[in-house]
Amino acid sequence: MPEQPLVSVIIPNYNYDRTLSACIEAIQQQTYPSIEIIVADDCSTDDSVAVARRLGVTVLESAVNSGVSTARNLGAEHARGEVLFFVDSDVALEPDAVAKAVEVLQAEPGLGAICGMYQPEPMFPDSLVKRYRAIQQYVWFNEIDGPIPGLHSALFGIRVEVFREIGPFNSRLRWTEEQDYGFRLNARYEVRAASSIRGRHDHDGTLRVMITKVFQRTRLGAPNWVRLKALPGGAGTSYRALGSGFVLSAVLALLSAVVLGPWALAAAGVFVGIGMALDWRTYAYAYRHHGVLFGLQFTVLHLLVTLTSAVAAGIGILQGLLFPARMRRLYV
Template sequence: MSPLDHTVDPRPARVSVIVPNYNKEKTLRACLAAIYAQSFPPAEVIVVDDASTDRSPRIAAEFPCTLLAFPVNRGVSAARNAGAARAGGDVLFFVDSDIALAPDALAEALAELRAHPECGVVQGIYEMTPLFADGPVESYKTLFEHFWRRRDVGVTATTMFALTALPRPVFELVGGFDEGLRDAEDIEFGTRLPTAYEIRTSDRVLGRHDDVDRLGPYLSEHFRRARTYAGAVVAARWVPGPSAGTPGSTVGAPGRANSGRRAPHRIDVGSVVGLLGSAVAVAGLPLTARSPWLLAVPLAGLVGFLGADRALLGFAFRQRGPGFLLFAVGMRFLTHLSEFAGLALGLTRALLRRPRPGRVAPLTPGSTRW
């Protein structure tokens, strides 16, 4: 059987919608209502509650969905895997519980899979306005997420699973999500997708997202995700492993993809320049105490940061005006600093854990995949 024999016909396809949830009583009702209002109705809806302590289970019980409840919190990877294991559909559609899908989201995802038989994953984008508007931090975050997801419409290299569809055989071939990861698990999933499959982002698969709305949690989220990404994706490329299909391979074990490691996704030069520019702007400030001429160092970093993010900042200006632009500059600068710190810590930890030549690294919790 060819690895591309998963062509989906939208008419008879059975779609299983899987909703991982943890303490999202604020948004879960809107999420489920939007799923049941789809123009192409799902065959089943599975809510996996990850030991919520709020009213989430009672809200899910208001809908004719299947509710799986974990007794202890296990993370989004385990929740998605459990939902997929229970699902009976031909296509799995994952949607986070803080997203309300547009009415045609399922139909558009199926149409995309049908139009592109080589496509293994179809992922949607966020709309420009949040599900519930809770202040400027969320407004910035939603606008930014819309901008960069829309920029990647078409064939892309990175998987995101906030609102994403894929045929069941593809999910099973990859082997599910790494349950040792609680951040960047969706990106790591894509690194194990066989190279024969395309990853597509569609701006016709839409959802309104209720995002983080306070500065502290926002920066913490970016720091944590960057730290995990550095270890699980970036540093993983440095460790020479067995070829696909051999014992110990992360992509060739039974039931997993065996087309070899996927090529690393392209480096976003703008993001790298923005990260480095922000770091130089801060790190260079103490130099000015030695000589006023050294003020050129942090200024150069600031110019690099602004130049790298000119497209995003221009979009913010066109959409929300000059006042919001100034706020967006500050938010983007702090975002880069948080991500730089997370990447630096993640890479440092990965280097310290890297096995020396001739030695075998011990297994650590989460090192095996579902």
């Protein structure tokens, strides 16, 4: 690889004009000197295309709205770089993110991809849900600084020859394209997460959108992780998965309180306590860095997300057992 290979930064986008300018400007301010910026717009109906063109970057437009996989593939098809760096349009990279990604890829020619991580603050901290989600994902992502079994598709670098070898993202997938590509890539190469490569993510701002995404991604992802006998994170992921089961058990105990009385209420309290203890690092970060009031709000949201994950995982695993062929089509 040459001293300073051209890096094609590819931004898949659909209706994110509110964050796209911050995303592009962060790339334009990178310390790495040899960059082309490509916005692959998936038929947006807002001002995204106008925003991108005003900032002077290359804009590619899909004919119809087809999903993030199609947008990423469109950008990769037209990229001239020896390194592809994919970054979602709601992420603002730290100034040295691209430089550090190239440094790692140059130092380790056999590495498949290098993934970045989110900062603990959202791009625009204008809602409680965004602040909650930023902390949650920051703590979870930071559990592994090294090889990962999946892929952080929101910000990652990959050599163009490796991308061509693995093939494009599966354009039929809307919720599990990241898992699919991560599994394909890990089958041939090591994929690594690096805490030195950072970006601020504009997380979902409403409870409804966040819960919907958590439910869908967990429901569709759970049977595949079970089939592969792996979880997307480190040891903490296993503890959290177990903890979510205890939170679900607490809710079931509460529902049975009419029949079982005080014993069910006591059991619910114990189950919640165990579930929180198994994920104590997440709660501790919120309380330690943001105080008790925010910590209490964080706790309510996190218990709701944990419960949603448990329900979704249960439904997904059951669907995988009852309809294996149908569920398998979601990953291939």
